[in-house]
Amino acid sequence: xxxxxxxxxxxxxxxxxxxxxxxxxxxxxxxxxxxxxxxxxxxxxxxxxxxxxxxxxxxxxxxxxxxxxxxxxxxxxxxxxxxxxxxxxxxxxxxxxxxxxxxxxxxxxxxxxxxxxxxxxxxxxxxxxxxxxxxxxxxxxxxxxxxxxxxxxxxxxxxxxxxxxxxxxxxxxxxxxxxxxxxxxxxxxxxxxxxxxxxxxxxxxxxxxxxxxxxxxxxxxxxxxxxxxxxxxxxxxxxxxxxxxxxxxxxxxxxxxxxxxxxxxxxxxxxxxxxxxxxxxxxxxxxxxxxxxxxxxxxxxxxxxxxxxxxxxxxxxxxxxxxxxxxxxxxxxxxxxxxxxxxxxxxxxxxxxxxxxxxxxxxxxxxxxxxxxxxxxxxxxxxxxxxxxxxxxxxxxxxxxxxxxxxxxxxxxxxxxxxxxxxxxxxxxxxxxxxxxxxxxxxxxxxxxxxxxxxxxxxxxxxxxxxxxxxxxxxxxxxxxxxxxxxxxxxxxxxxxxxxxxxxxxxxxxxxxxxxxxxxxxxxxxxxxxxxxxxxxxxxxxxxxxxxxxxxxxxxxxxxxxxxxxxxxxxxxxxxxxxxxxxxxxxxxxxxxxxxxxxxxxxxxxxxxxxxxxxxxxxxxxxxxxxxxxxxxxxxxxxxxxxxxxxxxxxxxxxxxxxxxxxxxxxxxxxxxxxxxxxxxxxxxxxxxxxxxxxxxxxxxxxxxxxxxxxxxxxxx
Numbered sequence: 001x002x003x004x005x006x007x008x009x010x011x012x013x014x015x016x017x018x019x020x021x022x023x024x025x026x027x028x029x030x031x032x033x034x035x036x037x038x039x040x041x042x043x044x045x046x047x048x049x050x051x052x053x054x055x056x057x058x059x060x061x062x063x064x065x066x067x068x069x070x071x072x073x074x075x076x077x078x079x080x081x082x083x084x085x086x087x088x089x090x091x092x093x094x095x096x097x098x099x100x101x102x103x104x105x106x107x108x109x110x111x112x113x114x115x116x117x118x119x120x121x122x123x124x125x126x127x128x129x130x131x132x133x134x135x136x137x138x139x140x141x142x143x144x145x146x147x148x149x150x151x152x153x154x155x156x157x158x159x160x161x162x163x164x165x166x167x168x169x170x171x172x173x174x175x176x177x178x179x180x181x182x183x184x185x186x187x188x189x190x191x192x193x194x195x196x197x198x199x200x201x202x203x204x205x206x207x208x209x210x211x212x213x214x215x216x217x218x219x220x221x222x223x224x225x226x227x228x229x230x231x232x233x234x235x236x237x238x239x240x241x242x243x244x245x246x247x248x249x250x251x252x253x254x255x256x257x258x259x260x261x262x263x264x265x266x267x268x269x270x271x272x273x274x275x276x277x278x279x280x281x282x283x284x285x286x287x288x289x290x291x292x293x294x295x296x297x298x299x300x301x302x303x304x305x306x307x308x309x310x311x312x313x314x315x316x317x318x319x320x321x322x323x324x325x326x327x328x329x330x331x332x333x334x335x336x337x338x339x340x341x342x343x344x345x346x347x348x349x350x351x352x353x354x355x356x357x358x359x360x361x362x363x364x365x366x367x368x369x370x371x372x373x374x375x376x377x378x379x380x381x382x383x384x385x386x387x388x389x390x391x392x393x394x395x396x397x398x399x400x401x402x403x404x405x406x407x408x409x410x411x412x413x414x415x416x417x418x419x420x421x422x423x424x425x426x427x428x429x430x431x432x433x434x435x436x437x438x439x440x441x442x443x444x445x446x447x448x449x450x451x452x453x454x455x456x457x458x459x460x461x462x463x464x465x466x467x468x469x470x471x472x473x474x475x476x477x478x479x480x481x482x483x484x485x486x487x488x489x490x491x492x493x494x495x496x497x498x499x500x501x502x503x504x505x506x507x508x509x510x511x512x513x514x515x516x517x518x519x520x521x522x523x524x525x526x527x528x529x530x531x532x533x534x535x536x537x538x539x540x541x542x543x544x545x546x547x548x549x550x551x552x553x554x555x556x557x558x559x560x561x562x563x564x565x566x567x568x569x570x571x572x573x574x575x576x577x578x579x580x581x582x583x584x585x586x587x588x589x590x591x592x593x594x595x596x597x598x599x600x601x602x603x604x605x606x607x608x609x610x611x612x613x614x615x616x617x618x619x620x621x622x623x624x625x626x627x628x629x630x631x632x633x634x635x636x637x638x639x640x641x642x643x644x645x646x647x648x649x650x651x652x653x654x655x656x657x658x659x660x661x662x663x664x665x666x667x668x669x670x671x672x673x674x675x676x677x678x679x680x681x682x683x684x685x686x687x688x689x690x691x692x693x694x695x696x697x698x699x700x701x702x703x704x705x706x707x708x709x710x711x712x713x714x715x716x717x
Contacts, residue, residue, distance in 0.1 A: 009174040010184045017044035020076040023083025031305035038199020042295040046331045049166045057374040062143035105195040112187035118563035122579035127282040130623035135164040137626025146378040150622045151632025153606040158380040158640040162334030163288030179580040186281030192291040194219045200298045214522035222273045224404045225262035226554025257561035265398045268499040269506035275555045286508045289336035308467035326367025338508040388493040396445040405551045406517040413524035416531045453481035473523045480516030495639045589707030597625045605676035610683045611651045630673045659692040678712040
């Protein structure tokens with residue numbers, strides 16, 4: 001019953017943030033049918049997080065409930081003041097659309113709260129839950145920004161942490177414990193993504209049905225790989241590389257479904273579609289950024305519609321738009337820096353191709369940098385070292401397996417556009433021949449899709465009604481095509497070497513392609529159903545339904561498999577929202593120690609624990625409590641800092657502190673890292689000599705002892 005109360009409090013806080021921000025959002029989105037209601041929660045969360053972050057970054061107030069409450073009051077006051085002229089017109093907003101928006105958000109949230117309860121564990125294997133939860137806990141313990149790195153004591157987080165900050169904000173405001181709020185946040189992000197997608201689709205088409213289609217295309221359907229796996233099960237044979245799963249029934253097959261293999265369609269990379277990432281709820285930055293990407297696209301669309309309207313926009317009105325969009329664009333960098341350049345290009349491209357006010361666009365981009373200077377000055381860029389040239393490219397078959405549904409719809413869309421206004425054949429034929437030759441000679445088969453998408457988008461943008469929604473949709477297709485081409489020409493050069501050099505580039509940027517193409521495909525369905533006639537329409541619609549069905553098998557079966565507990569590393573503790581409860585069943589001593597630390601230790605004193613082993617049960621004390629340790633998972637620190645020498649030095653020092661029997665040597669090294677607590681649990685006993693562990697009792701006090709765990713504290717002099 002207590003957890004039901006937590007769910008209600010959390011939901012209510014998100015709603016309050018949305019209601020407070022709606023007057024301001026309605027002013028910025030006055031050109032939209034729903035006045036921006038579908039993204040009001042997202043914009044409100046952005047503004048609240050920005051205000052709180054800025055206050056604590058400038059050391060005006062320490063991070064905590066007071067700074068958050070101050071930020072919430074400021075948000076409400078600013079929204080009511082700047083949006084006061086919109087209040088009278090809000091009563092005329094389509095109430096049915098608002099009701100549907102709220103139903104989508106609340107229903108999605110509650111459904112995925114239940115889903116999260118089936119597999120709530122903040123687990124270590126095949127995930128980065130420990131990293132993400134550790135960041136959130138560190139922020140909750142801290143005072144000023146940048147927050148402390150829980151896995152590199154004495155240093156701040158050298159990574160994007162805006163998403164973890166907003167989770168901490170909602171946790172504090174709702175008074176929900178972090179172990180529960182982490183899972184509620186996972187359900188919230190998919191609900192916000194569904195709501196924003198519905199709102200954008202509705203605002204573009206003015207039709208609620210196509211708002212739902214947009215939400216389904218962007219946030220639910222997946223790869224057609226699930227259909228291949230299903231056919232393989234039915235005929236008990238391998239289909240396109242997918243081996244059949246032995247199962248006694250369809251239900252058993254769904255519960256045992258292999259949802260991992262399809263994530264490696266592109267060799268040397270990892271790829272998810274939005275629903276699968278959101279379902280997994282491993283709160284990585286790229287996952288948290290999904291709803292905020294859709295939010296920003298909606299804001300650009302609102303600016304596009306406002307620019308093409310006959311009404312006169314005052315200078316004050318433009319300043320408000322520029323400021324809000326500047327904050328929201330910069331926030332993408334704070335949440336997930338990889339997305340920021342994409343949306344800067346989208347914003348600048350909108351000025352050029354959508355004829356938006358160029359001064360406003362320059363202002364938006366400029367503010368997105370200036371307003372976040374404290375963030376840029378405080379973080380590093382790890383092992384990222386420019387761009388590399390791709391040598392092993394994505395196969396055409398692999399790309400189509402990922403984007404089969406969208407490819408069919410968008411090819412059909414361009415075919416209908418070509419019938420209405422043919423591409424000049426004198427120009428088209430030599431271009432087609434050149435593309436074909438380049439694709440064959442360079443073994444760059446994705447050119448057969450990317451170049452036509454880019455060229456046709458540019459051509460039909462030029463021919464489209466300057467004020468029409470079609471122009472905006474073609475613009476999104478163009479950005480998706482450019483991003484697709486970029487990912488097969490270049491990779492972001494980070495710590496991953498061959499053959500995994502494209503790992504992060506594909507993982508993090510393919511979400512953008514999915515979002516752009518998904519939004520465009522939903523609009524294209526509406527256009528095609530109106531443009532096609534007779535038997536062609538029936539045949540086309542039949543293929544569309546077949547592809548939607550095929551693309552729905554993977555997400556449905558992934559959900560049943562993810563929540564079934566069939567996998568050995570999932571589902572240790574189900575039926576709760578407490579993501580740390582499972583630890584009690586695998587190591588009661590660690591569980592009791594973690595509870596004691598979270599209840600009794602304030603602030604960010606350094607706690608020593610054994611160096612971590614990535615994706616193993618290690619560095620769990622720092623991860624579960626937020627207390628900084630000398631070195632956590634080494635490979636993650638290498639990615640964030642690009643300094644393997646420092647990582648190795650810290651690992652050696654920790655090993656020496658635990659193993660040495662020389663008190664002076666241990667004390668000197670502990671002082672080097674300001675260690676205040678030493679943790680001795682099962683991992684430390686397995687790794688270090690007994691004599692080295694016993695020495696701590698000679699010069700430190702026992703702060704905690706239970707179930708085989710001892711926590712020593714530096715003795716006060």
